[in-house]
Structures are given as C-alpha cells and as structure tokens.
Amino acid sequence: MITKNQVQWRIAISVDDSIGLQARYLTTKKEFDTxxxxxxxxxxxxxKIYHVSLFNPRWQYKGMRPTLNxxxxxVTSNIxxxxxxxxxxxxxxxxxxx
Numbered sequence: 001m002i003t004k005n006q007v008q009w010r011i012a013i014s015v016d017d018s019i020g021l022q023a024r025y026l027t028t029k030k031e032f033d034t035x036x037x038x039x040x041x042x043x044x045x046x047x048k049i050y051h052v053s054l055f056n057p058r059w060q061y062k063g064m065r066p067t068l069n070x071x072x073x074x075v076t077s078n079i080x081x082x083x084x085x086x087x088x089x090x091x092x093x094x095x096x097x098x
Contacts, residue, residue, distance in 0.1 A: 003031040014057070022053040036079060044078045055095075064094040 006028045014020040025048075032043040055067040070090050077083035 005029040024051040048074045
C-alpha cells in the first residue's frame with residue numbers, strides 16, 4: 001500500500017489576447033508500507049513536477065490552438081540506485097475547447 005501526500009499550485013497569465021502562459025507545480029510524497037525486497041527498508045519517494053505552457057490564443061487551426069510545453073520531473077528516493085531520476089521534455093500539443 002502507498003500513502004500519498006500531494007500539493008499542487010497553478011497560475012495562468014494572459015496579455016492582451018496575444019500570449020498566454022500557464023505554470024503548474026506539483027509535489028508528491030509517496031510512502032510504501034512494506035519493505036523493499038532488495039534492501040529491507042520501506043521505500044520513500046518524493047516527486048516534484050514543473051510544467052510550463054506557452055500559447056497564443058489568436059493562433060488557431062480548425063479550432064485547435066498549438067501550445068509549446070516544457071515538463072520537468074525530479075524524483076528522489078531513499079533507494080536512489082533504483083528509483084531516483086530526473087527527466088525533462090519539450091513538446092508541442094494541440095488544444096481544442098468544446
């Protein structure tokens with residue numbers, strides 16, 4: 001079983017309908033209640049996620065808005081050899097509102 005504690009922050013900014021920015025921060029603490037098979041201690045992970053989206057509301061194609069995204073994830077663990085990592089990605093997404 002996993003116990004989770006989570007905190008999330010979100011902010012959105014738009015300037016004169018010409019550019020928009022959304023930012024999100026999420027932190028999660030995961031506590032596992034059983035010992036890990038290899039190291040005989042309960043696992044404890046802490047995740048931090050940063051997500052930033054940049055868009056222009058005027059740029060649309062067939063009702064879809066392109067958005068440039070950056071996502072960074074940092075996971076620390078008390079068993080770092082197996083579960084600790086960092087990764088980031090940049091990607092383009094299309095949003096459509098109904």
